[in-house]
Amino acid sequence: MDHLPAHFRQDPSQWKDINNFISKRPKNDAKAHYKAFREFLQSIHDATEAGNIEKTTALELLNTVTEKVRENSLASATALIIHAEDELVKDITKRHLPTTNPQEKESIQKRARTEVPEVSSFFSEPWGSLMKIMHDLVRYGQSDTPIPSSDTLSVTCKALYTYICAHLEDGGAVLQHEKDLLVALSGVINLRAANAKDMFGMRLINDIEASAPKAQPDDSINNTLQSLSEILNKSNIYYLRDEISILDAERVGKVRRGEQTDPLQKVVLDVVRYLADKIIAxxxxxxxxxxxxxxxxxxxxxxxGVLKLETGELTSDATKEIRILQEQEFSGTSKGVCGRKMDLHLHLHDLELNNSEFKAVGVDIEENRRQSRRNIRINKAIMVYLQRHTKFDFQNDDYLVFLDVSGYTGAIVYLRRYEDIHVSGLLSRVAIKLPIDEKGLKAFLSGQSLGWLFTYVQRLRSMQQEVEDMQAQALDESFLQQERITPPLEPRDLDAIVMNSPKKKRYTAS
Structure with a gap:
């Protein structure tokens, strides 16, 4: 053991325990022997004190044992593991890795290319999966046996990451250990790789912003909208989509929390994370x-949090004003003239800016239509209300937008005014769907719903800012127009004024 490389001999290096382990190994029980051996190697690989040579040697040994177990029966596993332990003692006394010999490398690569890489079921995960991936990487010529370096794991992790992403969906089986492994690799890539931004960088944000649908209710919208699936598939950015849609998103969320710095990218991930958590739960x-x-x-x-949205069947001030005007004009109206309750409305201070209508899952078509018409009437009242209270002019090709939703499917509706006529239509030419299962989550990320929701929020924020600016301008104008004249003196009754002269101070001679 004195011939070990220096970092192997530093306490508390667990490689020193190999002789202890060999002397106490359970020789008569192949499964127990394998389990003890695997746990020993795993403890080395997970140890913070272990160097890269130690960790790589552990992986190489598991690779070797996996091959041997695949080629032989479990009955001979004990002898094979003992052989591997002997190899371990020999290997750790060298200053180079077991596969640095060119002939040995060529032999491993040749064997990997010709053999079908099957991992023994006796190997607990994720080690078995990791070994299978390493075999396939060699067999497909994507990489030589991966060897992590001391400062970055990007080469190894990217290769493993690419492989798992491409194969997780095959067969549709729930492969939790592969998923866990991919989460770990994803975390390493994002936290330690020097070129992590190549995979999760500003390009994603720029592409989403550039292709966001223009908020114009006409046919040109179909040509300006580029689906998110095309965006996310550019370069290497598709990993973001695959991660969330394939993996247990809650685990991914834990790995990725706090890693994103761009605000828009963080928002995208937060939306997906929220929906994925609800799907899982x-x-x-x-x-x-x-x-x-x-x-x-x-x-x-x-x-x-910029938009002030309120829920709870709230009473609409705008519709109450319309009702009062109608009652004054027509001497009474029915309650059906204009709806009064709002499901979700945007407000600025005490002003109503829009209302969105929501129906429960499974509501029939006729009820949907009735509620949609009511929603249009409420928003028409809000348009009149805004023009009266803020001078917000909807005549200049401007329009009000709101949501009309049934269950978890909805559309963005616009309401435009032409003199005294109000016309409504669909701003979004596709149904906006929130995902309620894993399949829907993938469709959500590859479709147009997310882009349309960004467009809707952007439009509301713009309108909210315009109304706020108009309010501030109106206050300034009111202040500047006030007359600043010194008020005249009030007439006073002189007879009522008593003039008292100051008392004279008398001096007496002393």
Whole structure:
């Protein structure tokens, strides 16, 4: 042991325990012997004190034992592991890795290319999967046997990461150990790789912003919208989509929390993380309250809390004003003239800016239509209300936008005014769907729903800012127009004024 490289001899290096382990190995039970050997190697690989040579040697040994177990029966596993232990003692006395010999490298690569890489079921995960991946990487010529370096794991991790991403969906089986391994690799790539931004960088943000649908209710929108699937598939950015849609997103979220620095990219991931958590927990309810709550949460995340959205069947001041005017004009109206309750409305201070209508899952078509018409009437009242209170002019090709939602599927509706006529239509030419299962989550990321939600929030934020600016301008103008004249003196009754002269001070002679 004195011939070991220096970093092997530093306490508390666990390689020193190999003689102890060999002397105490359970020779009569192949499974127990394998388990002890695997745990020993795993403890070395996981140890913070272990160097790269130690860790790589552990992987190489597991690779060797995996091959031997695959070629032989479990009955001879004990002898094979003993042989591997002997190799271990020999290997750690060298200053180079077991595969640095060119002939040995060529032999391993040749064997990997000709053999079908099967990992023994006796190997617990994720080691078996890792060994299989390493075999396939060699067999397919993507890389030689991966060897991590001391300062970056990008080469190894990218190769393993690419392989798992490409094969996780095959067969549709739930492969939790592969998923866990990919989460770990993803974390390493993002936290330690020098070129992590090549995979999760500003290009994603720039592409999403550039291809976001223009908020114009006409046919040109179909040509300006580029689907997110094309964006995410550019270069290496598709990993972001594959990660979230294939993996247990809750685990991915834990790995990725705090890693993103760009605000828009963080918002995208926060939306996906929120939806994925609900999918995993199965908390998508069918009631109207559950539907409104979910949509509001998504909009709050996208707007980063800037939009002041309120829920709870609130009474609309705009519709109350319309009702009063109608009663004065027509001497009474029915309650059906204009709806009064709002499901989710945007407000600025005490002003209403829009209202969105939500229906529970499974509501029939006729009820959907009735509620949609009511929603249009409410928003028409809000347009009149805004023009009266803020001088916000909807005549100059401007329009009001709001959501009309049934369950977890909705659309963005616009309302435009032409003199005294109000015309409504669909701003979004596709249905906006929130995912309620894993398949839907992948479709959500590869489709147009996310882009349209960004467009909707952007439009509301713009409108909110315009109204706020108009309010500030109106206050300034009111202040400047005030007359600044010194008020005249009030007439006073002189007879009522008593003039008292000051008392004279008398001096007496002393």
């Amino acid at each position: 199965g908390t998508f309810g069918n009631t109207e309250h559950a539907v409104v709550s979910t949509w509001k949460s998504v909009l709050d995340i996208i707007s980063e």
